Amino acid sequence: MRAVRIHQYGGTETLKLENITKPKINDDDILIAVRSAAINPVDWKIREGYLQAFIPYELPVTLGWDVAGIVVEVGSKVSEFNVGDEVFSRPNIARDGSYADYIAVKADEAVLKSPKLSFSEAAALPLAGITAWQCLVDVANVQPGQRVLIHAGAGGVGHLAIQIAKAKGATVIATASAANQDLLINLGADQAVDYAKSSLKEQIEPVDIVVDTMGGDVQKHSWELLKENGILVSVVDQPDEELAQAHNARAAFVFIEPSSRILKELNSLVEADLLKPLIEHHFTLETIVDAHLQSQSGRTRGKIVIDIN
Ligand SMILES: NC(=O)c1ccc[n+]([C@@H]2O[C@H](COP(=O)([O-])OP(=O)(O)OC[C@H]3O[C@@H](n4cnc5c(N)ncnc54)[C@H](OP(=O)(O)O)[C@@H]3O)[C@@H](O)[C@H]2O)c1
Incomplete structure (x- = not known):
């Protein structure tokens, strides 16, 4: 072969x-x-x-x-x-x-x-979808009405995370370059944010959950966007526990594991026309x-x- x-x-x-x-x-x-x-x-x-x-x-x-x-x-x-x-x-x-x-x-x-x-x-x-589900559902336990920020909403993990968070009833804010703002809205985001325009703090009201697919400075500037007791879940850089505590927030890191349970959940969202x-x-x-x-x-x-x- x-x-x-x-x-x-x-x-x-x-x-x-x-x-x-x-x-x-x-x-x-x-x-x-x-x-x-x-x-x-x-x-x-x-x-x-x-x-x-x-x-x-x-x-x-x-x-x-x-x-x-x-x-x-x-x-x-x-x-x-x-x-x-x-x-x-x-x-x-x-x-x-x-x-x-x-x-x-x-x-x-x-x-x-x-x-x-x-x-x-x-x-x-599978890989991007399981990752997004583990962040939003298994770790952050996203609830209807919560505000969720998804960095890199146009990317592999981000574009599925937007749809999963919307399916769970969250208000979704997603970041991308100017060229991808329409795509974020078409995927279901309630607010599309151009990360190059001005600081995220100026553009985004406090959120309950941050899904960090970028790490580095993007993660560093995400703490100030979280509500008290909010959670930052990263798939790129292990978040700094001291920074989390300083912002009265929680931190988590996800590394994907194979999961037929989550693949079935993703299939169900597909069947309900909530995920593509x-x-x-x-x-x-x-x-x-x-x-x-x-x-x-x-x-x-x-x-x-x-x-x-
Ligand atoms: N821990 C795990 O289990 C796990 C699982 C999956 C993925 N990951 C990691 O997660 C990261 C993302 O994976 P992916 O598959 O989503 O990557 P990807 O599809 O390659 O992401 C590309 C997207 O990133 C966006 N982007 C670039 N710079 C940005 C910025 N400063 N702010 C916001 N968006 C930005 C781009 O949008 P623009 O062109 O509009 O900027 C582009 O759409 C990778 O490092 C990957 O290795 C980890």
């Missing part, structure tokens, strides 16, 4: 499209014939070697941890799937990924995809370098998808 692997950490020149053996499945796995994969910033962060201390890969490794496709083999201990099922998953990041014709995935990391999602849309949803991934960039295994460069640009609207079969 075809797979894009890295044999060493480094720049885009390390991405190699190769012919390798199809993965063998364990008793609790399913084998998925990949129709679409999606790109996330973690893909190129792993390629560059930034996560070496955290996830010790034995190279070569196939990149890509978002997948939608068709079940073609089922492990002997798997009862919930049949050959021919259309599924999607954010599989365990420690195993070989989805830039390939086939991927082996633990059955409890996959769910049947809603018929309302194309394979491209289903591949675009936006895909503005399509690539193939042959053009994977351009896909990584697009993600590294930091300017992606919605998601980047790799059409595979």
Whole structure:
């Protein structure tokens, strides 16, 4: 089968499209014939070697941890799937990924995809959608009427977070550049904020929840936007507990875990027409370098998808 692997950490020149053996499945796995994969910033962060201390890969490794496709083999201990099922998953990041014709995935990391999602849309949803759900629902426990600020609302995590927060009844404020203000409103945000126009403090009334997808200075300037006992949830930089206390706020950090429970919740929102991934960039295994460069640009609207079969 075809797979894009890295044999060493480094720049885009390390991405190699190769012919390798199809993965063998364990008793609790399913084998998925990949129709679409999606790109996330973690893909190129792993390629560059930034996560070496955290996830010790034995190279070569196939990149890509978002997948939608068709079940073609089922492990002997798997009862919930049949050959021919259309599924999607954010599989365990420690195993070989989805830039390939086939991927082996633990059955409890996959769910049947809603018929309302194309394979491209289903591949675009798991990693970013689970992350947004974990921040807003599992950690921040968002409630109807709460004010939620979502940084980078035009990006992969942010554009899904806007829709999830709206579905939960929150008032949503989201940030983006001038070019993406209309997109934020079209996604459902109640207030679109241009982060380059003036300070966020001048533009945003206090909020209950901040979803921080930027870290650094953006996180630093977010404390002053929180109401008393509000919560900042970051997916990028571990928030400073002392700063949180100084602002009478709470802090949390989320690193995504595979979750079929949350994939089912996302499917339900899709079924209710409350959630739809936006895909503005399509690539193939042959053009994977351009896909990584697009993600590294930091300017992606919605998601980047790799059409595979
Ligand atoms: N911890 C975890 O489990 C986890 C999970 C998923 C993602 N992440 C991390 O979260 C970050 C975001 O991921 P992503 O997939 O959403 O990235 P992405 O899709 O690449 O984000 C791109 C977006 O960022 C926006 N942006 C850039 N600078 C901005 C700024 N100063 N203020 C507001 N928006 C800005 C851009 O909008 P404009 O062009 O309009 O500026 C663009 O739409 C990445 O660092 C990723 O690694 C962590």
